[in-house]
Amino acid sequence: SLAQRKRVTYLGVYKLITPFQLYFNPELIFKHFQVWRLITNYLFFGPVGFNFLFNMIFLYRYCRMLEEGSFRGRTADFVFMFLFGGLLMTLFGLFVNLVFLGQAFTIMLVYVWSRRNPYVRMNFFGLLIFQAPFLPWVLMGFSLLLGNSIIVDLLGIAVGHIYFFLEDVFPNQPGGGRLLRTPSVLKAIFDTPEDDPNYNPLPEERPGGFAWGEGQRLGG
Incomplete structure (x- = not known):
């Protein structure tokens, strides 16, 4: 959870445990x-600074908007996405020289959200205006400018694309089908038996609160 990520990061910052x-x-x-x-390795985002703050904001915002x-009403599916993404990143991590994967996980969440909201117009630092599917690539360019x-x-984008394709694209293709199925044990643990049909949530694509990657639906 986000609270666990913060707790481990704080422990590392105050030297109670070390990144090693x-x-x-x-x-x-x-x-x-x-x-x-x-x-x-997913829970540590480095010492408190701009990069740490950047990751915390994006992790919180896009995790919350997806949830x-x-x-x-699909908590088990949400948890399964975490497990599936974490498993893929761990497997890919065997072949690339990465020691912490938390930022890649954040980019994965951003990618999934952006592909599910393709018509949302983003405003990044008030400098760039673009549609949501470009957000992961803008973040990658910004990360490059910071020297990261x-x-x-790229790992986060790749894993996010694999999940999005298997979950949202392939099942709707001719001859396609659903390959990702949430295990029943997760549904038994996390899903509630009933949902309120009268609940009217805020639109998912309205981030609000920060100007970093703020979204607005085109024509709105």
Whole structure:
């Protein structure tokens, strides 16, 4: 959860634990059974600074908008997306030199949201205006300007695209079908038996609150 990510980051900042105890290392995981690294590498975003704040804002905003929008009443499916994305990133992490995958996970959430809201017009820092599907690429360019490796962003975009294609595109293609199915055990744990049909949520594509990646539906 977001609270767990913040807690681990704060522990790292105040030296109660160090990044060396958290980072993704296949050898330490599989040979020395330090299996916690499969999770902790997603929870650390570095010392408090601009990059940390940037990731926290985007993680909170787009996670919340997905949960309250297209995943409303489908908590088990939301959790399954987390697990599926985390599994793919971990597998890809075996072949790329990345030690922390939290930022890639954030980009994955942004990508899924942006593809599900293709007609939302974004305003990035008041400088760029574009439609939502370009947001992950704009973030990648901004990350490049900050001197960060774009491999992290490319990984998040790739995993987000795989999930979006399997969940939203392929089932609607001729001869296609649903390949991703949420396990019944997750539905039993997370889904409530009834939903309020009179609930009228705020539009998913109205981020609000910050000018970073603010959205507005075209024609609105």
